[in-house]
Amino acid sequence: MNIDPSSNWRFNCITICLNLFFKLAFWPSLGFLLTSVSAVGGLHTYKMSELDIAVIKPEIMRSYIWLKSSDGSIQQVEQVVAMFCPVICQDVIQKGLGSSKACPVCLPQKVNPAMLSLIFDYCRFHQAPGRSNKERKTHDEMFIKMDTNTLCELASAADSLQLKPLVDLTCRALARVIEGRSPEEIRDIFHIPDDLTEEEKLEPLKNITDDPRIRLLNRLYAKKRKELKEKDRPKA
Numbered sequence: 299m300n301i302d303p304s305s306n307w308r309f310n311c312i313t314i315c316l317n318l319f320f321k322l323a324f325w326p327s328l329g330f331l332l333t334s335v336s337a338v339g340g341l342h343t344y345k346m347s348e349l350d351i352a353v354i355k356p357e358i359m360r361s362y363i364w365l366k367s368s369d370g371s372i373q374q375v376e377q378v379v380a381m382f383c384p385v386i387c388q389d390v391i392q393k394g395l396g397s398s399k400a401c402p403v404c405l406p407q408k409v410n411p412a413m414l415s416l417i418f419d420y421c422r423f424h425q426a427p428g429r430s431n432k433e434r435k436t437h438d439e440m441f442i443k444m445d446t447n448t449l450c451e452l453a454s455a456a457d458s459l460q461l462k463p464l465v466d467l468t469c470r471a472l473a474r475v476i477e478g479r480s481p482e483e484i485r486d487i488f489h490i491p492d493d494l495t496e497e498e499k500l501e502p503l504k505n506i507t508d509d510p511r512i513r514l515l516n517r518l519y520a521k522k523r524k525e526l527k528e529k530d531r532p533k534a
Contacts, residue, residue: 361377367405368405376422382424383460384461389403413452414455453472
């Protein structure tokens, strides 16, 4: 398949979904202190401690900050909500962005205004104190009741902002969508083009562990390939 992972958000979110399918750990409660903010392009992490907040409060902690979406639009958002997103938090603390309309936090390309609105709706609910785990779970079950395309786009946008709880939530929902479906059905759901020939689909599978099921499948594939060749052979 000739799909560019860097430009195809459906491909990206499916990859995220499959990677997290067996290791999702949704955070049952979120506090204002973000556990970690991964540095863009680096391997280190940035953690907000109580001392960090005490130091930055006078200069950085404002009621609202300015954000610039991928379409170029600029808007003000409550800082306590926006700071739930590690990428935004990092830009505010480390780079001093968001203080004015002329110096906004520039959001990743995949975060359009519609997805940003959904993300902040999620953050507003979870940042409010006193929510029980049951309330959070009920809210999240209702929140992800959306069409598959929107769910894919939201998963990709949340991943761009490194908002792990929302990534986990959307990926679990996507996992339920594709569970038990054939590759062809998954292609149809996510509108992924099928550019493989019949012969390419029947190529032998790697069998490093000498699995008897794969051996059987490869024999079946070999039989099918032979039938295709005989079918395409010109009749004498």
